[in-house]
Amino acid sequence: MNVIRYEHVNETVYHEKLDNGLDVYVLPKKGFHKTFATFSTKYGSIDNHFQVEGKQEVQVPDGIAHFLEHKMFEEPTGDIFATFASYGASANAFTSFDRTVYLFSATDHVMESLETLLNFVQNPYFTDENVEKEKGIIGQEINMYKDHPDWRSYFGLIEAMYSAHPVRIDIAGTIESISQITKEMLYECYHTFYHPTNMSVFVVGGVDAEEVIDRVRRNQAAKTFEPQGEIKRIFQPEPDSVHNPQKVTKLPVSQPKCLFGFKEAHDPIEARALLEKECASKLMMDILFSPTSAIYQTLYDEKLISDNFGADFNCTPGYTFSVIGGDTRDPELLLERVKQLVNDALERGIGEKDFERSRNKKIGGFLRMLNSPESIARLYTDYRFKGADAFDMLTIYRNMSLEEVNTRLHEHFNWEQLAVSIVADPKEAS
Amino acid sequence: MQLMNASFERTTIGNIRLHVLPSEQFKTYAVSVYIGTPLSEQTVTPVALAPFVLRRGTASLPETKQFRERLDDLYGAGFGFDIYKRGDYQIVQFRMDIVEDRYVQEERTLLAQALSFIGEAITNPLLEDGAFSAKYVEAEKNTVQKKLEAIVNDKASYAAERCIQEMCKNEPYRLHPLGQIESLEAITPKSLYESYRNWLQNSPIDLYVVGNTTLAEVEGIVRSQFRGAGGQASGYLMETKQPTVEQIKTVVEKLEVNQGKLNMGLRTKATYAGDDYAAALMYNGVLGGYPHSKLFINVREKESLAYYASSRLDGHKGILTIQSGIEIANYEKAVDIIRKQLSAMEEGEITDTEMTQTKAMIANQLRQIQDSAYETIAFDFNSVLSGRQRSVQGLIDDVQRIGTSDIRRIADQVKLDTIYFLRDLKGE
Numbered sequence: 001m002n003v004i005r006y007e008h009v010n011e012t013v014y015h016e017k018l019d020n021g022l023d024v025y026v027l028p029k030k031g032f033h034k035t036f037a038t039f040s041t042k043y044g045s046i047d048n049h050f051q052v053e054g055k056q057e058v059q060v061p062d063g064i065a066h067f068l069e070h071k072m073f074e075e076p077t078g079d080i081f082a083t084f085a086s087y088g089a090s091a092n093a094f095t096s097f098d099r100t101v102y103l104f105s106a107t108d109h110v111m112e113s114l115e116t117l118l119n120f121v122q123n124p125y126f127t128d129e130n131v132e133k134e135k136g137i138i139g140q141e142i143n144m145y146k147d148h149p150d151w152r153s154y155f156g157l158i159e160a161m162y163s164a165h166p167v168r169i170d171i172a173g174t175i176e177s178i179s180q181i182t183k184e185m186l187y188e189c190y191h192t193f194y195h196p197t198n199m200s201v202f203v204v205g206g207v208d209a210e211e212v213i214d215r216v217r218r219n220q221a222a223k224t225f226e227p228q229g230e231i232k233r234i235f236q237p238e239p240d241s242v243h244n245p246q247k248v249t250k251l252p253v254s255q256p257k258c259l260f261g262f263k264e265a266h267d268p269i270e271a272r273a274l275l276e277k278e279c280a281s282k283l284m285m286d287i288l289f290s291p292t293s294a295i296y297q298t299l300y301d302e303k304l305i306s307d308n309f310g311a312d313f314n315c316t317p318g319y320t321f322s323v324i325g326g327d328t329r330d331p332e333l334l335l336e337r338v339k340q341l342v343n344d345a346l347e348r349g350i351g352e353k354d355f356e357r358s359r360n361k362k363i364g365g366f367l368r369m370l371n372s373p374e375s376i377a378r379l380y381t382d383y384r385f386k387g388a389d390a391f392d393m394l395t396i397y398r399n400m401s402l403e404e405v406n407t408r409l410h411e412h413f414n415w416e417q418l419a420v421s422i423v424a425d426p427k428e429a430s
Numbered sequence: 431m432q433l434m435n436a437s438f439e440r441t442t443i444g445n446i447r448l449h450v451l452p453s454e455q456f457k458t459y460a461v462s463v464y465i466g467t468p469l470s471e472q473t474v475t476p477v478a479l480a481p482f483v484l485r486r487g488t489a490s491l492p493e494t495k496q497f498r499e500r501l502d503d504l505y506g507a508g509f510g511f512d513i514y515k516r517g518d519y520q521i522v523q524f525r526m527d528i529v530e531d532r533y534v535q536e537e538r539t540l541l542a543q544a545l546s547f548i549g550e551a552i553t554n555p556l557l558e559d560g561a562f563s564a565k566y567v568e569a570e571k572n573t574v575q576k577k578l579e580a581i582v583n584d585k586a587s588y589a590a591e592r593c594i595q596e597m598c599k600n601e602p603y604r605l606h607p608l609g610q611i612e613s614l615e616a617i618t619p620k621s622l623y624e625s626y627r628n629w630l631q632n633s634p635i636d637l638y639v640v641g642n643t644t645l646a647e648v649e650g651i652v653r654s655q656f657r658g659a660g661g662q663a664s665g666y667l668m669e670t671k672q673p674t675v676e677q678i679k680t681v682v683e684k685l686e687v688n689q690g691k692l693n694m695g696l697r698t699k700a701t702y703a704g705d706d707y708a709a710a711l712m713y714n715g716v717l718g719g720y721p722h723s724k725l726f727i728n729v730r731e732k733e734s735l736a737y738y739a740s741s742r743l744d745g746h747k748g749i750l751t752i753q754s755g756i757e758i759a760n761y762e763k764a765v766d767i768i769r770k771q772l773s774a775m776e777e778g779e780i781t782d783t784e785m786t787q788t789k790a791m792i793a794n795q796l797r798q799i800q801d802s803a804y805e806t807i808a809f810d811f812n813s814v815l816s817g818r819q820r821s822v823q824g825l826i827d828d829v830q831r832i833g834t835s836d837i838r839r840i841a842d843q844v845k846l847d848t849i850y851f852l853r854d855l856k857g858e
Contacts, residue, residue, distance in 0.1 A: 009457075009533065031455040034801045079731060081721035086783070088790030091721075107797035108790070136734030143689040144737055144755050147585050205801075252686045254579035292498035301569065306576050327580065357502045364505030367529045371456050373801070426686070 001213055006391045009370060013380070013391075014209035016217070020225050021197030023384065024216045026209040027376060035110045035205030036373040037103060039121050042385045043193035044098040045173075046166040046235075046318065052192055053229025060189060061180040062166075063138075063173015066095040068186050070134050071126055072102065080120045089113040097167055098316065099385065100193075103377070110207060111215055118201070118219050124190045126183035135178055142172050149423045153257040156247045156421030157323060161263040163243035164236040167319050195228045196220065202381050204373040235318060240265040242419040250426040257423040258331035260338075262412055264320040271387035278315035279362075279396045280408045281322075285311045287350055287358045287405070288342070289324060295341045304334045317386070322412065331422050342413055350409060355402045362397050438638075438810055439645035443652055445631070445663045449638045449810060450645040453803075457533055459541045459641035460803035461526040461548055464811055466519045466666060467633045469602035474520055475574075475609030476617055476625035481511045481522055482570035483622065487556040487563065494566075497551075504543055505529045509551070513607045516815055517668045517701075517746035520607055524552060525804070530642055541643055542651045549655040553630065561619040562626070571614050578611050582685070585852060589691035590753060593850035596681045597695035600673070603747060634664045636814055640803040666815050672697045672748055675845040682851045690758040691852040694768065695751055697845045702745035703816040708828035709836040713844065714743040714750060715788035716780055716837065717771060722787050724771040729754060735764050746815060750844060758853050765849065775841040780834050793826045 004013040014026045045065050051057040072093070073080050084091040089106035091113075102121050106113045145151045155170055162168040172178075203212050242263050269277070288295055289311035299305040309326035328334045369375045383390040438449040467477055491497040501507045507528040514521055528544040531537065556563050582588045591606065598604040637656075639648050675697055700710035718725035718741030729739035739754040756764045774780075799805040799822060813819050 031453075032801050034798045079722070079727070081726075082783070082787065085720060085722040085787035085791055088794035090791065090794060105794075105798065107794050133734050137730060137737055140689065140735075140737040140755060140757065143757075144586075146688045149583050253583050254581075255576065290498075290502075292495065292502050294495070297495050303569070303572055306573060327576065357499060361502045361506030363534065364507065364529045367457050367505070367533050368508065368527060371458060371803070 016213050018220050020220050023200040024213050025202045026212045027204040028207055028209050029205050032206040033107045034105055035207050036105045036377055037203045038101050038377045039117050039201050040099055040101040040381050041193050041199045043100050044096050045171040046097050047233055048166050049234040051232045060185055062169045062177035066172050067181050068189055069093050069095045069100050074130055076125050083116050087113045095171055126186045131183045139175050149251050149253050149257055152249050153259045153421050153423045156249050157259045160244045160247040160419040160421050161242050165238040165319055202377045204376050246420040249423045251423050253425050255327050255329055256331050258328045259325040260420040261322040262417045275388045276396055280404045281313045283358055284405050284408050285313050287354045304328055349406050359397055366394055442663050446635045446637050447663050450648045451640040452644055454642050456803050458527045458529050462638040462807045463524040464636040465633045466521045469518050469520045469605050474605045475613035476622055477629055478513050478609040479574055480626045483562050483566050484551055484555050486566040488550045489554045492556045505534055515607050518602045545651045546655040553657040561623045564619045567619045575611055575614055578608055585691055589693045589852045593693035593695050597848035638807040668816055675847045678846050679848045684855050687854050689755050692754045692756055692764055693850045695848040697847050698748050698750055699843050701748045703818040709832050709840045712832045713837050713840040714741055715792055716784050717741050720791050728767055735760050778834050778838045792829050796822050796826050
């Protein structure tokens with residue numbers, strides 16, 4: 001068992017890589033009643049084309065990682081929620097672009113719930129019948145998102161940016177794509193991506209690290225897994241340029257939603273450098289677009305944005321882009337004003353004072369995040385899969401220089417890389 | 431696990447009731463200020479608008495940019511507010527959270543700076559000629575209007591809102607906590623300021639702090655940083671009477687949607703203040719509070735009719751709601767299955783497993799409250815609102831004692847009042 005001490009935030013993480021390859025992390029939180037545990041696989045909606053060393057290349061229907069997540073909850077003995085409920089544990093799962101995470105939170109019978117989590121995720125049970133039944137439920141989930149303007153504007157933006165990378169595929173797939181899913185495909189994906197070497201366990205809360213790791217170790221020692229070669233994920237080459245500069249979606253909304261962002265060219269760098277790039281980019285976005293910024297205040301005064309205006313930055317090995325925007329009365333005018341204001345900022349550069357203020361905000365934000373076991377688990381696992389340590393962020397922010405942020409500013413805002421996604425009412429079609 | 435015996439220390443300063451929970455569990459200080467006023471058509475809109483104007487600037491930080499920079503300088507302190515209904519009250523909750531000094535190598539001043547900030551934001555706004563800033567009032571009227579217009583964008587919350595509106599047509603509870611669009615226009619910087627003064631003077635104010643501090647420390651800071659609005663600390667009087675249901679109302683509304691939203695509103699006599707609250711929690715839990723509950727199992731898992739199907743209890747108002755997203759053509763089938771679950775509750779068709787699982791889930795949910803400063807505050811505030819002192823452990827014990835006969839007693843007085851269905855434009 002390795003002990004990783006993070007002195008500056010007064011936290012300790014205990015880690016062990018088990019014989020079967022599974023990574024187990026425990027972060028004990030003194031004074032907490034709750035324990036939050038995740039069992040995650042590095043497998044998400046973008047992993048739809050792959051090849052395991054020594055095996056055939058495989059392509060699968062869109063939405064299968066999410067479908068698999070739904071189906072894992074069904075056991076030959078019935079629904080696993082009932083078992084969690086008998087321990088008073090609240091269980092759930094989610095699928096993102098690059099991860100599937102199973103989780104529970106509990107204040108009692110924690111070890112029993114942990115065993116349940118490990119066992120149900122490692123016990124696939126798919127039948128023709130239960131696969132068919134799930135298509136109805138997921139079909140309703142897809143329909144629900146179709147009616148959701150925020151989701152549609154977000155996905156519209158990614159579709160506008162990317163032409164080949166599977167990040168452009170809706171995580172749940174489409175009614176058509178999921179209709180092709182069979183139990184054989186689910187088993188194939190399961191055996192590929194739910195191998196312990198591709199997974200990790202993270203437990204945070206009122207627990208004893210030794211006890212947790214011992215429990216997981218014994219649970220895993222009782223199961224056998226065939227050794228598996230490396231998984232090669234196959235991605236079609238993505239052009240540097242945006243796919244479609246503007247995408248418009250018609251949906252009944254009280255006023256248009258306008259999201260826009262800049263796509264960066266593929267830049268393969270190692271994990272720590274990627275984390276530094278992400279932190280510098282997020283700081284830059286905060287300085288430019290947070291409610292404190294001059295740009296936000298100007299646009300708000302001009303009634304071009306509402307208080308749901310925001311900005312975010314996505315930085316991964318496969319895709320890097322910004323997302324900016326919110327509701328607006330006039331998408332075209334908003335974009336025009338943003339262009340002027342951002343160009344002014346590019347000319348002036350970011351000043352020392354704004355940089356310091358925003359840096360303090362990021363440090364405070366990180367510390368506040370540490371109050372939440374859910375956020376810790378999400379962040380830590382997320383970055384471990386990328387090969388980085390999320391707790392390094394604090395040091396990265398403390399050591400960051402103004403020059404780095406200004407460099408990012410000039411790299412990122414390239415108007416040729418701009419994509420726009422608008423959701424507008426069909427009645428006010430322009 | 432042994433529960434930490436956390437308890438608030440309390441005192442009163444002018445019209446402010448102060449509640450402090452010393453704790454080293456968190457890396458931050460959490461501050462909440464609750465100001466509540468009875469829901470009424472005349473006041474709901476100005477009361478909702480005032481906090482939007484307050485967040486724009488204060489006497490000492492008149493520009494919004496300065497106001498926000500101040501928060502950023504305090505290590506990105508969080509500041510915000512929520513406006514919601516609790517029973518027939520409109521509650522404005524201001525929140526602030528700030529990191530504890532020791533994690534950022536500061537002298538011990540951050541809590542004082544935070545309280546000073548939130549105190550000034552609430553009680554010492556930017557004024558022009560004895561009124562709010564005209565520019566801010568005008569801009570925030572626009573913001574509130576856009577928010578009210580945007581309710582329809584999220585169909586699930588729109589349907590929930592509409593169901594309550596139809597069900598409570600003749601009660602103040604029909605009002606949206608953000609007010610009414612048609613009342614916005616007439617509001618002036620002067621009228622808004624007068625309404626704000628009145629609200630601040632005559633409403634119960636509860637100030638909560640959770641973090642590494644003491645009642646004495648907080649009391650000292652509050653005395654010097656909150657400009658007293660005068661008046662006496664007043665209490666809440668929760669109305670728990672419910673109109674009787676004569677016949678079930680059915681409302682169908684058509685909008686351009688892919689998925690239908692089926693919502694139901696039910697009346698119950700059991701409220702947070704009453705002795706039957708634990709039984710009502712159990713009723714809701716067995717019916718639709720969790721993924722093992724009747725609604726999820728029967729509507730989603732057995733029939734694949736929906737992605738979500740659940741129930742929720744509003745304990746202050748005594749209303750239970752059911753919500754589900756369904757294929758439009760399945761409306762009748764879904765209503766039928768849901769009503770069958772309600773009948774099963776009345777018949778007492780509840781297994782021992784359902785009882786144990788639901789008890790365990792409720793206990794878990796209650797214990798988890800203590801891991802969040804804001805949830806701990808919200809739980810305590812329920813006692814202030816209802817006048818019924820409850821502790822987490824006390825409520826868990828009450829729930830443990832509930833038997834199926836108690837749930838049947840609740841089921842007997844739960845009455846379906848309104849069925850609301852949001853569907854597409856096609857069809858008859």
